Amino acid sequence: MTRLLLATRNAKKLGELRRILVAEGIEGIEVIGLADVPEYPEAPETAPDFEGNAVAKARDAVAATGVPAIADDSGLAVDALNGMPGVLSARWSGRHGDDEANLDLVLAQLTDTPDARRGAAFVCAAALVHPGGRETIVRAEWRGQLTRERRGTNGFGYDPIFVPEGRTATSAELSPAEKDAHSHRGKALQALLPEIAKLAQGAAG
Structure with missing residues (x-):
C-alpha cells in the first residue's frame, strides 16, 4: 500500500479524492491528509497564480514527509470582478477561510x-510531486453563473451561489458523485489519475 498525502486538512477534499480512486478502480493507494502526518511549517500562499501555489504546497509536503503529495489551489474567478477573487478566494473578506464573510462580500460586490x-x-490547479522530484501540474475550470442568494448545504466555499452551466441547481445542491464528475477540483484530480495509477502500480510491483 502506497501512501499519498493530500496536503489539506479539509475532510471533504480527502473524501473527494478517495471516492474518485474507488470509482476508477485504483487500488493500492492510501490517501492521507495533513492531520495524519507530523505538523510542519506551511509557507503562505504568495504565488500570483493557482499553479504556483499548488506546486509550492506539494513541494513543502514532500520535503517535510518524504511521501508523494498532491496539493491544490482553487478559487472563484468572477467575470464582473475581472477574475477576482481568484487566488484570494479563501481570504477575500480579509479572514482566511471565513466562507460566510467571503460569500457576503462577493454578493455585495455584485x-x-x-x-x-x-x-x-x-x-x-493541482500538483503531484514525487520525492524523487518529478512534478505533474494540471488545471481545470468549471463555468457557471452566480445566484443572488445562497442555495444548498453540500460542498463548501462559494458552492451555495454557483450554478454550473447547463444546470439549475447550485453546486451546493448537487450530490457528491455529481460534483466529483463535473467540478473543477474533480476534473483536476481526474487529470492526475494516470500519475496516481503509476504510484499504485509501483506499490503492487
Whole structure:
C-alpha cells in the first residue's frame, strides 16, 4: 500500500479524492491528509497564480514527509470582478477561510450586476510531486453563473451561489458523485489519475 498525502486538512477534499480512486478502480493507494502526518511549517500562499501555489504546497509536503503529495489551489474567478477573487478566494473578506464573510462580500460586490453578466468559473490547479522530484501540474475550470442568494448545504466555499452551466441547481445542491464528475477540483484530480495509477502500480510491483 502506497501512501499519498493530500496536503489539506479539509475532510471533504480527502473524501473527494478517495471516492474518485474507488470509482476508477485504483487500488493500492492510501490517501492521507495533513492531520495524519507530523505538523510542519506551511509557507503562505504568495504565488500570483493557482499553479504556483499548488506546486509550492506539494513541494513543502514532500520535503517535510518524504511521501508523494498532491496539493491544490482553487478559487472563484468572477467575470464582473475581472477574475477576482481568484487566488484570494479563501481570504477575500480579509479572514482566511471565513466562507460566510467571503460569500457576503462577493454578493455585495455584485448587487448591481445584472443576471446576464454574473458569469464566473471555479478554477483548480493541482500538483503531484514525487520525492524523487518529478512534478505533474494540471488545471481545470468549471463555468457557471452566480445566484443572488445562497442555495444548498453540500460542498463548501462559494458552492451555495454557483450554478454550473447547463444546470439549475447550485453546486451546493448537487450530490457528491455529481460534483466529483463535473467540478473543477474533480476534473483536476481526474487529470492526475494516470500519475496516481503509476504510484499504485509501483506499490503492487
